[in-house]
Amino acid sequence: MAMTPSRVIFFPCFLVIILINHTIAQERFLYNVCNDNLGNYTANSTYKTNLNTLLSTLSSNTQIDYGFYNFSQGQDSDKVNGIGMCRGDVTPDACRSCLNESTVFLTQNCPNQKEAIVWYDNCMLRYSNRSIFGVKESNPTFYIYALSNATDMDQFNDVLRDLVDNLSSKAASGDSFKKYAAGSAQGPSFQTIFALLQCTPDLSEQECSDCLVESINDISSCCAGRINGRIGKPSCNLRFDTSPFYDSTVNTAQPPAPQVPPPPFTNTTSTQGKSNTTTIVVAVVVPVVVIAVLIILVCIFLRARKQRENIDTDTELDSEIEPVETLQFNFENIRMATNNFSDANMLGKGGFGPVYKGKLSNGEEIAVKRLSMNSGQGDTEFKNEVQLVAKLQHRNLVRLFGFCLEKRERLLVYEFVPNKSLDYFIFDPIKRVHLDWERRYKIIGGIAKGLLYLHEDSRLRIIHRDLKASNILLDAEMNPKISDFGMARLFVLDQTQGDTSRIVGTYGYMAPEYVTQGKFSVKSDVFSFGVLALEIVCGQKNSGFRNGEHVEDLISFAWKSWKDGTATNLIDPAINNGSRNEIMRCIHIGLLCVQENLADRPTMASVVLMLNSYSTTLPVPSEPAFFMQSRGMSDIQSWEYNSKATESTKSVKAYSSEVLVIGNYPR
Structure with missing residues (x-):
């Protein structure tokens, strides 16, 4: 049917909005993973050459016209397999x-990993040295969802479930070029729910269906009742929203309209023809215009109401986040894995309880923290907390596998990190020789990235409150992994910042405002990081820094040396061969982090930038806090002060429209 003038006048505003949104979405990066589990390649290796060849063929490959690309380059152990898939519309x-x-991003951000994946709004690209064609893979998984809830969550969930169930079967039944479906359904309160589901077309119909069913089931654990959400997996993806986000002209969810044969030719007069044409125009245009106006009014109303909503990221815990059985370990299995929690298997003991090494029946090594029995937290709350903390996954955080409950026993099951903790090396005059400057600089940078994730990028926005050398574990390649990042949360819920009379931490690492007033924030962790960075540079403890025959605290000595131009006296003789510029820069950053006024301390985002960019000019530090020395707090021990009568916490709201939760490759 020809478009009438009235429609031509009316719809350009829609087209402009769609085109603008489409352009913005095209540039939107979502998430990526550089997988270290399958090994790395070197700059001049055959694998690198094959990878470059494979990625360079993307632009010219005709498969892209169908939105899907799969190709291999090389042979045997140097073979690279690649998959690229664009959104179906x-x-x-x-x-x-x-x-x-995507190729530019992965080569820059995953410079030597043999397996990597990246998602943008419009496409996904992955490569690996293992077989990935025709294989359904569910990990890594990421979730992105709005913090706003639908007005009628139950009805919204019911409509959404029916919609995605219907679309999943249509997507799975696609051909070898495209397995894609998109469509909409009328939700509560005049909301239209739009959804899109897609699989890599190298999957069979059953494999695609299985992957999409997993994604649909994930809605209940990440974004049920939210006004939008998306779930991304290597083999499939799902997205829904209350605003249109796909090109409906490419929508495969609805079958094409049947072709109606034209009516037989009838000889009519010119007047009759004009009359019939006018009738058709009126009959078609008027309803279309009325419906379009109504849609615009509804959209304006919903947008105005949404802007008035106060988005609160301090979301409540939900016991239905995901099936708890997926995280819960059998107590008897843990007891056998740790040889009945024998002293021989004990790795160490901290303020929250002892840690034991264990080995599961499948041969996987684990670390088990046996929590003290005085938390006062109920089983349901404990499970929900573990479910949330288990979602924190970053290469510089120790991964929490799950938990175990048995009567009063509460166990946390972590990945096992073989090289013990940083203090085992850095404070030992013999072992610290194994940490040259290159490794120490890598450790400082890794700790900074882990803290940045906790402060700004993770769902929970956790403040660690006990960052110290003994809580930094080292893996087989001496990469740092922050541990105990969820312990304070498991006992008393943390806020983004606040004040409390329940002080949990370690003297020498705690910020002055935290010790004296109970005030904590992300800047409290920045202070602890500054102390830790200075310790890594000098190889001595903050509390017992030895300068010849004199013993003083490290922060005061560092400041005096910096002020007098003798900061090189801080440097551990074992790293004298390291880059002097990098070492002095780390001392400078450490002093900035331990400023007495928390407003003068940088954020962890700034710290990461300072460590990675030499073009960034560092501000001049002022005199840091010397409260540890003035109060005689030289004995570094974990401690806790409780005062139930005066304990208070203050929630501080943060504002954001979306939350990203990620899942990494399985071990």
Whole structure:
């Protein structure tokens, strides 16, 4: 049917909005993973050459016209397998542009990993040295969802479930070029729910269906009742929203309209023809215009109401986040794995309880923390907390596998990190020789990235409150992993910042405002990081820094040396061969982090930038806090002060429209 003038006048505003949104979405990066589990390649290796060849063929490969690309390059152990897939509604040019951007991103951000994956709004690109074609893979998984809830969550969930169930079967039944479906359904309160589901077309119909069913089931654990959400997996993805986000003209969810044969030719007069044409125009245009106006009014109303909503990221715990059985370990299995919690298996003991090494029946090594029995937290609350903390996954955080409850026993099961903790090396005059400057600089940078994730990028926005050398574990390649990052949360819920009379931490690492007033924030962790960075540079403890025959605290000595221009006296003789500029820069950053006024301390985002960019000019530090020395707090011990009568916490709200939760490759 020809478009009438009235429609031509009315719809350009819609087209402009759609095109603008589409352009913005095309540039939107979502998430990526550089997988270290399958090994790394060197710059001049055959694998690197094969990878470059594979990625360079993306732009010219004709498969991209169908939105899917799979190709292999090389042989045997140097063989690289690649998969690229674009969203089912994007044009070939937009697809090509997105995949080209993905190749640049992965080569820059995963410079030597043999397996990597990146998601953009319009495409996904992955490569690996293992077979990935025709294989359904569910990990890594990421979730992105709005913090706003639907007005009628139960009805919204019911409509959404029916919609995605219907679309999943249509997507799975697609051909070897495209397994994609998109569609909409009318939800509560005049909301239209739009959804899109897609699989890599190298999967069979059953494999695609299984992957999409997993994604649909994940909705209940991440984003049930939210006004939008998306779930991304290597083999499939799912997205829903109350605003249109796909090109409906490419929508495969609805079958094409049947072709109606034209009526037989009838000889009519010119007047009759004009009359019939006018009738058709009126009959078609008027309803379309009325419906379009109504849609615009509804959209304006909903947008205005949404802008008035106060988005609160301090979300409540939900016992239905995911099936708890997926995280719960059998107590008898843990007891056998740790040889009945024998002293021989004990790795150490901290303020929250002892830690034991264990080995499961499948041979996997674990670390088990046996929590003290005085937390006063109920089983349901404990389970919910563990479920949330287990979602924190970053290469510089120790991964929490799950938990175990048995009567009063509460166990946390972590990944086992073989090289013990940083203090085992850095404070030992013999072992610290094994930590040259390159390794120490890598450790400082890794700790900074882990803290940045906890402060700004994780769902929980956790403040560690006990960052110290003994809580930094080292893996087989001496990469740092922050541990105990969820312990304070498991006992007393943390806020983004606040004040409390329940002080948990370690003297010498705690910020002055935390010790004296009970005030904590992300800047409390920044202070602890500054102390830790200075310790790594000098190889001595903050409390017992030895300067010849004199013993004083490290922060005061560092400041005096910096002020007098003799900061090189801080440097551990074992790293004298390291980069002097990097070492002095780390001392400078450490002093900035231990400023007495928390407003003068940088954020961890700034610290990471300072460590990675030498073009960034560092501010001049002022005199740091010397409260440890003035109060005689030289004995570094974990401690806790409780005062139930005066304990208070203050929640501080943060504002954001979306939350990203990620899942990493399985071990």
